[in-house]
Amino acid sequence: MLTTLAVDSFSHYAPLGVLLLIALAFGAGNLVLTRVVGPRRLGEVKGMVYESGVNPISSARRRFNVRFYIVAMTFLVFDVEIVFLYPWATTFPSLAEGSELAPLFLGRMLFFVLTSVIAFAYAWRKGVFRYD
């Protein structure tokens, strides 16, 4: 199977170019439309960072407890690991009955889950979840 994509011309990238133009037009168009059509009511509440959220208490450039950084990282690790379970779970049932790949697929996922268990045990023992 020899594909010579983009060897002679860049015409294959034309849809991408169109998409880029649409994106730019959408962004610029919205700015222009708000300015032209939108009502202009200025006020203290209207000028806040999150108009309909929690009131900000200070500038965002203050110090945070470094613990949040570790919590965010552990969240990211486990969150991403769980996401990987979904494509596996949708593919696994479609394997043929008695396929030799079945134990391989299952073993891989079990090992993958095992690594996240190891990561959890590691984080626990290292005191990531200790709040004192």
Added chain:
Amino acid sequence: MNPMLDKLSTLWPEMTLLAGACVCMLAGLSGSAVVRRSPRWIAAVSLLLAGLCVATSSVAEPRHTGAALVGVAGLAVYVKMAIVAVGLLLLLIASQVPDRLRQTQDAEAATGRGGVFDPAGVMRGEFFAFFLLSLCGAMLCAGAEDLVWLFLALELTSLPTYVMVATSRDRAGAQESAVKYFFLGAMAAAVFLYGFALIYGATGSTQYDQIAAFVHAQSASGQALPPLFIVGLVLAVVGVSFKIAAVPMHFYAADVYQGAAGPVTAFLAFVPKTAGFVSLIGLLGPACQANAEQLQPVIWLLWIMAVLSMTVGNTLGLLQHNVKRVLAYSSIAHSGYMLVGLIAAVAAATTPGAVTAGEHLGNGVAALLFYLVAYGLATLGAFAVLGCVTTDQGDEAQTYDDIAGLGQRHPLLGVIMLISVLSLVGLPPMVGFLGKIYLFGSAIQHGYIWLVIIAVLNSAISAVYYLRIIGACYFAKPNDQTQVAVSPAVQLGALVAAVGAVMLGVAGGRLVDAARDAAAPPDAAVVETAPLPDGDAESWSPQWADTSVKW
């Protein structure tokens, strides 16, 4: 058998190391003193088991034919064996690194006073787990047959080393060098990943054999290679040259080597370099289906990189007062020497009829593979000795003054340093001499006379700073400001490396043969999917290459 299962069955060494790394990670956290000191043994056992897996693995038939400079299976077995062997020595000299950290000693002292062991600051498990993971990545590079696979393997080699550098010493300098290493490494990864993307864009595949088939079809039909492919290949080669610390991606080497602990520096000098060169062999393999004219830009790139690496490395090495920085620049220069072998290999593969398999001299890949081991042994001995000397401030020896008179103060360490440095210079009977003969011989075989003249001149320049190290060890007034403390493991590791450097130089026939077998080209030199036109068969009959003098 299923191809996926086939491929998986060649990965037992890597899986062994991965499992060992997981066990190390958990064992280092244990409350029991025996268990939490065991990761170094676990690492040793898993390395030995991995070596057993490599040794007993049948050299499986490569999945594809004609895609590579060399047969993938043979190359992978040789490189994996070399990684296991040198990895064991590295483990010996690095076995004390996490124990020497202040936070480890504090935690152990607190436990000794009747407290509960707090693993928060202790890095034993992590250090050896990352050690194994990085070796695992280097092994995966050797078996790579796909660009995505190669990218993941290269990153698996590099990512653990950033952490190893940061945690190898309790100095801010170690963290500084780790941050530099990390950011420059990320940039290099972006460069070669961009190159991979362009190669994929030009050829439509990430698999080596498909890329080779594409290049072969272009070459057979007499068309020039698409510029996109050449640009992609150039970016990929330049990006991967970060791993081997070759110009223009050499800037991190001196700072990182200086900041890391000696044994970790030895690790950095061998493992990423091996992974990088194996990746380059793999990457250039499919491109070598083209002929020399079509591949001229890449050959020129390699030529310039080789000359600049040798010259910049050796010239800057002359200017340093810090022995670790000297050895870092020497590492850059040695990458230049090894690139000479790679150029010879590419020249051989792109010139029809010049395939010199079975020739000791003239096989660039074999010379490169041999030199990787030779350089690994020599540099390991030198860094191990440096790691044994501590200054008054409890820091590792850095300058020429710190190691002054080492030969008189500790004769064994002095001799190991002497042998290692002489091997790096390339003096007989050390293994470095044999390695340089093969490297430069392979380049001469293919007509690169000027390249070899530059390389030999550079070897002569490098002798100046290498001899300065020997001079400091043997002819300077012994320095009483430093302490020499050798643990048995470090002594054993460094001694084996030094003995190996002499033995392989005197009787290295087995290793030479192994390297030559590993570098044997795949049996079928023609891609099956795109056979040559019948009329061309005549010109492909073996004949001696036109070895006209080239730059």
